[in-house]
Amino acid sequence: MDEIKIPKATARRLPLYYRYLIFLNDEGKEKVSSTELAEAVQVDSASIRRDFSYFGALGKRGYGYDVKNLLNFFKKILNQDTLTNVALVGVGNMGHALLNYNFKRTNNIRISAAFDINPEITGTIMSGVPVYDMSEMKKQLREQQITIAILCVPQTAAQKTANEMFDAGIKGIMNFTPLRLSAPSSVRVQNVDLATELQTLIYFLDSDKDKNKK
């Protein structure tokens, strides 16, 4: 294995770079400097150069980075050359919003199956995505070989549902429930905790305010 280990912080920024490169390419821009990128994605230019350097010498000194080259490079790195199918588990308010969220546009991701227990929507197609009853989840996930899922069920059902998902071979979960799932070590869980983030924002604002008061 000759791959260099990419720091987590870097990995988290890659999609950001990728998205902006798509934009630049669409605009017809041919080259871009780390400084320009820095401004757009709001990451220090040195950090950007460092991030890129983990993958080798991608740019040209005195010139910058070739947009098309870089774009294609990251496309491969980020597995954007193949469509990734993900499942949506729980089609409530948030789930519904995500069904309409166009992941495919800039990211090559598609929600290809949804699951819920509500008989009013199971069996239907919502926003182009078939909604199955939860009882079919394991079967469908396996058949469609889906390994990534977005979890949007109520907190009370979260762990139980997650367990079924692990059983069905799910390897990555984007968890919208406030519960910290217990999961096998082979499974990655990415928590999206909106209430917490809003709370944190409020906390920072209040501490900013205190600072000014003193």
Next chain:
Amino acid sequence: MDEIKIPKATARRLPLYYRYLIFLNDEGKEKVSSTELAEAVQVDSASIRRDFSYFGALGKRGYGYDVKNLLNFFKKILNQDTLTNVALVGVGNMGHALLNYNFKRTNNIRISAAFDINPEITGTIMSGVPVYDMSEMKKQLREQQITIAILCVPQTAAQKTANEMFDAGIKGIMNFTPLRLSAPSSVRVQNVDLATELQTLIYFLDSDKDKNKK
């Protein structure tokens, strides 16, 4: 100013602790140890003790932390003793989902005004929240003294809308658009970038896979 500076990483975990303390309190638990907490919120127990220690000695050696005490303490720290009103700007799919997202349940946060340009919904009340036309935003935000907003407009309108918000006195934005807003330094922007997070998850999964292959 005798306050100690709280590290950002700590601040981001506070709402997590708070939420779990509410749960423990509801369960009737009287004490909790850092180890127990660690398991529930999936943060190393030493980190938890360290986090707490920034606020002084909150626990008792050989005993743990008193749930009620700790809960009340964090309630104040996190400004949970007063209701925080926030605005929702852009009532599309995501905005609509957030209107129904119960921030108030565990966090003392309420969306008290929403704004959109769609004449079909402006002037109505959705999920208990009045929806105003965008042209009234500045006026309403000022009158209602709202300083925090959730931005859910299309990317193309994001910066322009944000500028109006700054103008209206907004100090914190939870930004659901993929655009990195340029904002005055006095304003905090918290980016919630779902496509990026999903992308990152996929990247990590693929690199996990590579690891096993070798």
Next chain:
DNA sequence: TTCTCCTAGTGCTTATTTTAACATAGTGAA
């Protein structure tokens, strides 16, 4: 072709965060 300028790549420094380890103080039982 030459020379100036620009910007990538990188060694090193600093800041931040996490983790380990332990002395200590207080608990709770006898």
Next chain:
DNA sequence: TTCACTATGTTAAAATAAGCACTAGGAGAA
């Protein structure tokens, strides 16, 4: 009251991340 335990608070160390500042090397003009 004593004593064994338990879990905090904290010191020190390690790991991770960010950023400065310089070198080198190609770009592009003259």
